[in-house]
Amino acid sequence: MTLEEMRRIKATYTPDDIRAKRNRIDYGISLLSKKWFWHVLATIGIEPRGFNDLLKEYNISPRALSETLSLLEKNEMISRVVYSTKPIKVNYSITDTGMRFILEVGESINQFVEHYIPKEVYESWDGYDYKTTKK
16 A cells, blocks of 8 residues: 555544544554563464463563463453362463464564565564573
């Protein structure tokens, strides 16, 4: 879509439409801006995981992981199953909403970066340091 086409579409929106879209976009960005949100969602998207499995995979505190899982569950991107074993076991799996988020948002970001960000910039980025061993 060209910039001119985008401007024509934007001209059809009312100020209330623009505010509502902006609020939804801001909310989506706020989710993505949480450091562990994308990593944990993508990991659970590969296969269901337990709390301790996720703790071992990332250099994350139990509190930060718990908050991330709660946020994912609140937004219906993962589901939680509690097994009444001793000790209690909890498994997290991805929902259709979570998978759609990964596929649609992830692919959109991938295409944007691939087309508009210089390759040497994104290829030299070493990512989050999430595989380091806890101290």
